[in-house]
Amino acid sequence: MNKTDEILERLKGQQPVIDDPEELTERIMSSLPDREVPRHDRRNLVGRTLLYISSIAAVLLVGFFLYQNRPKEQPVVTQQTETHKTPLPEPQNAEQENMPKVVKKHHVVKSQTSNVTLANIKRDVEQLHVSSSEEPLLASLETERDDSPSPSERAEEQLEEEPVISPEKQALVDIFLAEEVLQVAYEMHEQTEPLRAYIATLEGRELETSHQIISF
Amino acid sequence: MNKRTQQLESEILKRCQRGDKAAFRWVVQSYQRLVFSLALKMLCDEEEAKDIVQETFIRVWQNLESYEPGRPFITWLYTIATRLCLDRLKGMKQLVPLAEDESMLRQFASSSSEGRAIENREWVAIVRMLAAELSTKQRLVFTLCHLEELSSSEVEQITGMDAKQVKSNLYVARQTIRKRLIALGYE
CATH class of the missing domain: 1.20.5 (Single alpha-helices involved in coiled-coils or other helix-helix interfaces)
Structure with missing residues (x-):
């Protein structure tokens, strides 16, 4: 380079x-x-x-x-009511076949009292009041105490199978329901004597005077 | 420049485009010596070369949005610096070698150590001695191709000349310098 x-x-x-x-x-x-x-x-x-x-x-x-x-969400009571619906017992004789609708409704109500609130009870009572029956109310209620087991007994049987509420509470509910029915009957100017006797049996005491019961 | 460095530079330039001055400082510090080298060899004056460096980076900062990311940044930078140098040369007097320039050239030629760094005043003297008879285009092509060691394609992009023009200018520049050195006694 x-x-x-x-x-x-x-x-x-x-x-x-x-x-x-x-x-x-x-x-x-x-x-x-x-x-x-x-x-x-x-x-x-x-x-x-x-x-x-x-x-x-x-x-x-x-x-x-x-x-x-x-x-x-549905209200709990409504759900429980629906789940605990019991079918109506089949009538054993002709008289029971003629049981008016109001009694049948009462059966349904009684069987469901273990799980319903007081508001529902009142509603059922109103249904009883509205629906008119051919036979007097008391007469139809009396048929409960015939041979066939009463709705309360059926409810008790049901409770024995599926106890949801205590017997004491159940009794209180039954009493309240009956008193409601009595009130309705009084308003309908029906005789209340047999019903008062029924209430007395529930309460386990002798029949009181009418004015004492009416005054409640 | 490896791929990682290219990616880093690309990211920095994006930040510069968004107005990040701190990122642009990195660009200035990385490339200012390169621009100074070109400017000094073209203008043969240190202060003029520093002015060109400052002006170049101001132009870069102002026109960053026009920079295409796919194009090498160094090529774009050289293009701006070259245009500024050519504009400055138009307003300058023609290069005339001084008396001390020949002695500096001899001193450089006679030194045996090849790795010795050339001082800035030596650069000025050598370029004035060797490039006095070159045209502006020939000086530019010789500086970019030979002294800065850029590729022919890069020089084409920077100068706007085609390959034939670059090759022709480079050949003429080399021939002229060789004749000058021979005339000075260097065979």
Whole structure:
């Protein structure tokens, strides 16, 4: 290699040195003008922000809709009433076949007293009051105490199988129901004597005077 | 530049495009010597070269949104610096070698150590001695191809010349410099 080529080769790739690079850097940085964020970047930023907000709002709306339309729970008493419905006993003789509807309803009510609230009892009593029967109410109630087991006895049998309420409470419920019926009968101007006697048997005491019972 | 470094640089440049000055400081510190080297060899004046470096990075900062991420940043940087150097050369007087420039060249040529770093005043003297008879385009192509060791394709992108023009200018520049060195007594 001749001298010329040697000199040219030695010049290759060599870079001069800046005597004070930090000073030059600071000089450059201090002279930089303020840059605005490009418009398309700003648009993207705004667009992305709106997208995030709308996504969050959509999720909240769906959640709110689902919450509003969630399946509502049935009252416990109604559920228990439905599950503990007992079929009506089949009548054993012709007289019982002619048992009016009000008695049959009373059977149903009696058999379900173990699981109903007082409000339900009142409702059932109202049903008894509304539905008119061909035979007098008391006469039809009297048939309960014939040969066939009374509704209370059937309820007791049922309770023995699936005791849900204590006997004491059951008795109280029976008494309340009977008193309600008595009230209805009084309003219907029916004789109340047999019914009062029935109540007395439930309470385990002798029949009181009528005015004492009516006054309750 | 390996792939990892390229990815890092790409991420930094994205931040710069978003107005991150701290990220741009990294760019300045990484590339200011490279731009200074080109400017000094083109203009043969240290202060003018520093001005070109400052102006180059200001232009880069202002036009970052026009930078295409797929294009090498160094090529784009060289393009800006080259245009500024050519504009500055138009306003400068033609390079005339000084008396001390020849002695510095001889001192450089006679030194035996090849790894010795060339001082900035030596660079100025050598370039004034060797490039005095070159045209602006020939000086530019010789500086980019030979002194900065850029590839022919990069020089085409930076200068806007086609391959034939680059090759032609480079050949003429080398021939002219060789004749100059021979005239100075270097065979």
